[in-house]
Amino acid sequence: MNDDHTGACLCGSVRFKTRGPLREVVACHCSQCRKQTGLYYAATNVPLDNITIEGEDAITWYRASSFARRGFCRTCGSALFWVADDAGEISIMAGLFDNPSDLKLAYHIYCADKGDFYEIGDGLPQYKQGRPGLLTAGPSDRPEGEQSIYSEPSKSKSSSIARPGGL
Ligand SMILES: [Zn+2]
């Protein structure tokens, strides 16, 4: 089975190849992702060792929070990557992949911050905020540098410290 996948930005200045299985796609509706994409961020995630990027000098990195940066193509503006410091992983926008991508959307996070002009109607799980164990940019109103604690929105009272893991 071939687990290699390729993708590129709109103009093709940035190309990448991944090796190994891709994580399920997470849709993040937080205000940072909403503003960067105009809608929401849908990304898979791989270990940094499993990706080769061509055209890295075409990437502009925007540090949207104290612990993570967002990469986009400086020529065409395509949103590309989200990388938390020291996470050893990189989130990749699912829409960049060449078809067939074998990707599947799994759930939605930060639904409380989503744009008010659309509904989520695909029947997948929706989290008001993040999901335990998944590091994300978090609500835009979170003070810079504060460690966030994510909890399941409705079910258990247990919460867990988010660990660098990718959007
Ligand atoms: Zn481009």
Ligand SMILES: [Zn+2]
């Ligand atoms: Zn987000």
